[in-house]
Amino acid sequence: xxxDPSSASGAASSGAAxxxxxRGITKRFGTxxxxxxxxxDLREGEVHALLGENGAGKSTLMNxxxxxxxxxxxxxxxxxxxxxxxxxxxxxxxxxxxxHQHFMLIPVMTVVENIVLGAEPQHLGQLDLDTAxxxxxxxxxSYGLAVQPDAVIEEIGVGxxxxxxxxxxLYRHARILILDExxxxxxxxxxxxxxxxxxxxxAGGTSIILxxxxxxxxxxxADRISVLRRGKKVATIDREGASERxxxxxxxxxxxxxxxxxxxxxxxxxxxxxxxxxxxxxRGLDAVRGLSMDVRAGEIVGIAGVDGNGQSELIQALAGMRxxxxxxxxxxxxxxxRANPRExxxxxxxxxxxxxxxxxxxxxxxxxxxxxxxDYDRPPMSRVYWLDRDAMVARAADWIQLYDVxxxxxxxxxxxxSGGNQQKVVLAREIQSNPRLLIAAQPTRGLDVxxxxxxxxxxxxxxxxxxxxxLVSFELDExxxxxxxxxxxxxxxxxxxxxxxxTDERELGVAMTGGKVPA
Amino acid sequence: MxxxxxxxxxxxEFGLSLLTVFLALIVGGLAMAFTxxxxxxxxxxxxxxxxxxxxxxxxxxxPLGVNALLAENNLVATLVLFTPLVLTGFAVAFxxxxxxxxxxxxxxxxxxxxxxLVVAQHVGGPGGMVLATIAAGIGGAIWAGxxxxxxxxxxxxxxxxxIMLNWIAIYTTQYLFAVAGPLxxxxxxNGVSKNILESAQYxxxxxxxxKIHIGIFLALACAVVYYVILNRTTLxxxxxxxxxxxxxxRYGGISVKRSIVAxxxxxxxxxxxxxxxxxxxxxxxxxxxxxPVIDIGFTGIAVALLGRNTAVGVVLAAxxxxxxxxxxxxxxGSFNPELASGVSNIIQGTIILLVGGxxxxxxxxxxxxxxxxxxxxxxxxxxxxxxxxxxxxxx
Numbered sequence: 001x002x003x004d005p006s007s008a009s010g011a012a013s014s015g016a017a018x019x020x021x022x023r024g025i026t027k028r029f030g031t032x033x034x035x036x037x038x039x040x041d042l043r044e045g046e047v048h049a050l051l052g053e054n055g056a057g058k059s060t061l062m063n064x065x066x067x068x069x070x071x072x073x074x075x076x077x078x079x080x081x082x083x084x085x086x087x088x089x090x091x092x093x094x095x096x097x098x099x100h101q102h103f104m105l106i107p108v109m110t111v112v113e114n115i116v117l118g119a120e121p122q123h124l125g126q127l128d129l130d131t132a133x134x135x136x137x138x139x140x141x142s143y144g145l146a147v148q149p150d151a152v153i154e155e156i157g158v159g160x161x162x163x164x165x166x167x168x169x170l171y172r173h174a175r176i177l178i179l180d181e182x183x184x185x186x187x188x189x190x191x192x193x194x195x196x197x198x199x200x201x202x203a204g205g206t207s208i209i210l211x212x213x214x215x216x217x218x219x220x221x222a223d224r225i226s227v228l229r230r231g232k233k234v235a236t237i238d239r240e241g242a243s244e245r246x247x248x249x250x251x252x253x254x255x256x257x258x259x260x261x262x263x264x265x266x267x268x269x270x271x272x273x274x275x276x277x278x279x280x281x282x283r284g285l286d287a288v289r290g291l292s293m294d295v296r297a298g299e300i301v302g303i304a305g306v307d308g309n310g311q312s313e314l315i316q317a318l319a320g321m322r323x324x325x326x327x328x329x330x331x332x333x334x335x336x337x338r339a340n341p342r343e344x345x346x347x348x349x350x351x352x353x354x355x356x357x358x359x360x361x362x363x364x365x366x367x368x369x370x371x372x373x374x375d376y377d378r379p380p381m382s383r384v385y386w387l388d389r390d391a392m393v394a395r396a397a398d399w400i401q402l403y404d405v406x407x408x409x410x411x412x413x414x415x416x417x418s419g420g421n422q423q424k425v426v427l428a429r430e431i432q433s434n435p436r437l438l439i440a441a442q443p444t445r446g447l448d449v450x451x452x453x454x455x456x457x458x459x460x461x462x463x464x465x466x467x468x469x470x471l472v473s474f475e476l477d478e479x480x481x482x483x484x485x486x487x488x489x490x491x492x493x494x495x496x497x498x499x500x501x502x503t504d505e506r507e508l509g510v511a512m513t514g515g516k517v518p519a
Numbered sequence: 520m521x522x523x524x525x526x527x528x529x530x531x532e533f534g535l536s537l538l539t540v541f542l543a544l545i546v547g548g549l550a551m552a553f554t555x556x557x558x559x560x561x562x563x564x565x566x567x568x569x570x571x572x573x574x575x576x577x578x579x580x581x582p583l584g585v586n587a588l589l590a591e592n593n594l595v596a597t598l599v600l601f602t603p604l605v606l607t608g609f610a611v612a613f614x615x616x617x618x619x620x621x622x623x624x625x626x627x628x629x630x631x632x633x634x635x636l637v638v639a640q641h642v643g644g645p646g647g648m649v650l651a652t653i654a655a656g657i658g659g660a661i662w663a664g665x666x667x668x669x670x671x672x673x674x675x676x677x678x679x680x681x682i683m684l685n686w687i688a689i690y691t692t693q694y695l696f697a698v699a700g701p702l703x704x705x706x707x708x709n710g711v712s713k714n715i716l717e718s719a720q721y722x723x724x725x726x727x728x729x730k731i732h733i734g735i736f737l738a739l740a741c742a743v744v745y746y747v748i749l750n751r752t753t754l755x756x757x758x759x760x761x762x763x764x765x766x767x768x769r770y771g772g773i774s775v776k777r778s779i780v781a782x783x784x785x786x787x788x789x790x791x792x793x794x795x796x797x798x799x800x801x802x803x804x805x806x807x808x809x810x811p812v813i814d815i816g817f818t819g820i821a822v823a824l825l826g827r828n829t830a831v832g833v834v835l836a837a838x839x840x841x842x843x844x845x846x847x848x849x850x851x852g853s854f855n856p857e858l859a860s861g862v863s864n865i866i867q868g869t870i871i872l873l874v875g876g877x878x879x880x881x882x883x884x885x886x887x888x889x890x891x892x893x894x895x896x897x898x899x900x901x902x903x904x905x906x907x908x909x910x911x912x913x914x
Contacts, residue, residue, distance in 0.1 A: 319770075358764070373771035
């Protein structure tokens with residue numbers, strides 16, 4: 001161990017042994033300070049959750065720790081020894097492993113091949129996979145990380161792929177593990193399994209930093225919790241005594257309503273009716289396979305499911321962006337099966353698209369221009385072929401106020417807004433057209449707590465105003481909180497339908513992975 | 520107000536273009552220094568050769584000793600070349616705004632030239648002038664519209680098709696006016712068309728040896744048209760939406776295919792008008808030998824790139840390129856005359872290289888680093904002005 005005098009004081013100041021200590025880390029991008037003098041310590045054998053809204057500086061801090069960014073100020077101590085981490089190779093050498101949100105695996109290679117990649121064991125100049133396989137077996141047995149060493153990555157599920165990522169880090173002797181939003185892609189059951197693994201790892205002496213924005217997970221698994229807000233660390237607290245409400249307030253800096261206040265739904269006539277719908281994906285494969293459902297006025301129907309079960313294709317077909325090759329879609333009794341996007345919005349479909357930056361907004365257009373995306377070519381936005389820019393700007397100014405869009409006025413490019421404010425622009429445009437059916441696809445993806453609260457309130461408002469709302473989300477919590485009726489989509493079909501309140505996470509989770517649920 | 524202008528993003532773009540030109544002048548200067556010439560002297564000659572010293576003779580007493588007649592001739596030569604370059608510049612710039620790369624300016628230019636010529640050979644007077652001009656615009660628009668249609672409905676990439684259409688137009692025009700060609704003036708015998716009717720020629724407005732003609736007003740009017748179409752019409756809204764983000768445009772209900780065809784047709788109209796300007800205002804006929812060597816269409820690409828696809832930018836960039844070409848031919852004195860036009864070619868080439876490799880310039884001003892690390896930029900957002908790949912199929 002190092003005899004650096006400064007490190008001794010660092011270890012002495014806290015009681016327990018420290019796996020890692022960050023002192024006064026500051027990272028600036030131009031005039032923007034992403035991390036402002038952050039102190040953080042990680043004890044040996046603890047799960048330390050790093051909580052914060054988008055843009056609070058969590059990822060920046062972890063990238064500094066992993067050697068991807070060079071901090072402007074501050075020091076890092078690993079196991080009491082001052083460390084200069086200038087590359088991820090340094091980090092790995094110091095026993096720091098990182099599991100990214102988006103897996104870095106090669107789909108056509110096997111589990112073992114992926115694990116050893118970059119640190120291949122050799123025997124007489126030959127790749128020695130047998131030794132590697134043996135070590136992978138040992139690791140997976142001792143930490144309960146069940147994988148098939150010779151399975152090909154693209155043929156195993158997301159949860160297993162994540163285990164491979166963790167094994168990759170352990171194979172490189174990681175003692176400190178950073179997990180970036182590890183539960184984003186998992187079903188509830190897989191989350192439970194992951195947390196069991198984390199507990200085993202911690203019991204074996206590994207220290208874990210868990211980056212997340214899901215409050216209940218933090219309370220489930222973390223020993224201590226650090227909260228970042230706008231680049232600063234606002235608190236480090238023990239799990240004991242912490243609650244979802246107190247954590248949310250620390251994150252946002254004000255009081256928040258976690259539960260959407262809403263009355264019981266009073267569904268009216270059927271607005272959307274889908275019969276035996278078949279839709280192909282970009283590769284020409286059937287993604288929606290004979291799906292039938294309906295949505296009535298004044299109710300929120302939530303579609304839960306794991307990503308890639310045909311949700312995107314279903315929404316695109318309903319919004320006119322993808323032509324189905326079988327079945328019928330009726331809106332208020334009018335056939336809109338083969339409508340194009342314009343016909344669909346004219347028929348009364350409002351659509352908050354899954355990817356607001358790719359579909360929902362023209363980022364280089366001003367806010368005003370973006371608000372006119374559906375009606376730029378008709379009065380009052382234009383006369384004959386002439387745009388009425390004054391009308392466009394005036395309406396946008398109204399909506400900016402109405403929807404509390406911050407960070408710019410009508411001439412501000414959409415690109416300059418934060419994710420939450422971009423989404424408010426989309427919401428304004430789609431809701432202000434008074435749709436009969438509002439499709440909200442992943443409406444809160446990537447948004448912070450405050451913005452999520454806002455979006456949810458707006459959706460409930462629409463429902464109460466008699467709009468039929470179809471909510472598609474990969475966040476099971478969101479569906480359970482908002483929907484009056486929950487549909488689980490699996491393999492391009494509705495696998496389960498339940499009234500809200502008459503089901504639980506477990507039942508939905510089973511259906512999401514294709515398990516049989518007794519009817 | 521001044522602070523607002525300074526903060527506006529367009530000024531940053533303008534500054535980047537200025538820096539590009541400045542760097543190109545340094546590179547050109549180094550090349551001259553290598554051959555033993557004094558760069559500052561040559562640049563002074565270049566300015567004089569372009570006629571930019573002409574305003575100084577208006578100062579009472581002419582303290583700089585400007586040769587007024589020579590300066591006037593040089594300036595007229597620059598402005599005559601400036602006129603079609605503005606138009607071919609817009610032909611490329613408008614396509615860029617729709618996310619398309621129109622390399623077909625040359626072909627559209629020649630189709631427009633032939634249309635203007637044929638009409639003006641038969642209809643004289645102001646009516647003939649107007650008709651011939653309109654015909655050139657329509658001809659160019661149809662020619663470019665073919666590439667637009669192939670892109671929109673067959674997925675054929677416009678870079679390939681416009682280049683192919685260039686060669687079809689060039690060879691056809693050469694054939695038409697070659698010795699014994701179908702439209703050749705056979706009484707002359709060296710491969711040139713009949714002249715247009717004298718009454719259909721654009722009237723000159725200034726100049727002794729060569730005259731600047733009313734086509735310059737057409738070119739400047741097109742700058743206004745360009746700005747108005749893009750920013751004040753529903754078509755411009757569609758074109759820009761498609762150029763920035765074709766998927767969001769489609770989501771919004773815009774017909775991406777129709778926008779592509781319309782944008783290409785408007786590009787072709789601009790390039791066709793450049794042809795009209797040359798036939799009706801400068802040459803009055805088309806010699807077959809001119810066809811392969813006139814590069815007004817290609818220079819339009821450089822004009823659009825340097826002008827950053829804005830109305831004012833394209834006009835200024837066209838003036839610069841016209842001055843470099845015209846000023847280069849008038850160089851004398853301090854520099855070896857054989858290398859005279861080479862200097863302006865070096866400068867032009869460097870400008871194109873720097874604009875193409877814009878990252879280099881951004882890096883030089885320290886902006887690239889700053890932009891790369893700004894957090895929260897969606898990596899999935901399409902970069903602006905990249906040609907859309909919608910439905911691209913192999914030929």
